Amino acid sequence: MNGDSIRVKVFRFDPSRDREPYYSDYSVPFEKGMSAMDALDYIYQNLDGGIAYYDHAGCSLGICARCTGRVNGKPGLICQTAVEGDIVLEPVNKDKVIKDLVTRRGG
Numbered sequence: 001m002n003g004d005s006i007r008v009k010v011f012r013f014d015p016s017r018d019r020e021p022y023y024s025d026y027s028v029p030f031e032k033g034m035s036a037m038d039a040l041d042y043i044y045q046n047l048d049g050g051i052a053y054y055d056h057a058g059c060s061l062g063i064c065a066r067c068t069g070r071v072n073g074k075p076g077l078i079c080q081t082a083v084e085g086d087i088v089l090e091p092v093n094k095d096k097v098i099k100d101l102v103t104r105r106g107g
């Protein structure tokens with residue numbers, strides 16, 4: 001699948017500004033072995049610097065769990081989830097969104 005692009009759909013919501021959540025769609029070059037975090041990094045660096053997610057402030061090693069989210073509806077660590085095709089990225093708990101994929105911790 002090298003040379004191809006995948007479609008990445010990202011949950012967006014800024015409670016201080018948006019009335020409702022929405023999704024943004026991006027076309028991202030597919031690289032064999034890429035993670036969902038790699039796709040977010042590409043979007044942030046090349047397409048939309050306004051998306052909020054736990055970048056490499058997290059560990060990117062599957063240890064800190066700061067990047068927990070849903071990939072195609074399944075909860076998991078975004079930095080450890082391999083991408084094999086189009087993906088939808090969402091926070092695990094949409095009621096605790098600070099912005100986009102960044103959520104409040106605990107209660």
Ligand code: FES
Nearest residue numbers: 058059060065079
């Ligand atoms: S960034 Fe630490 S587990 Fe993903």
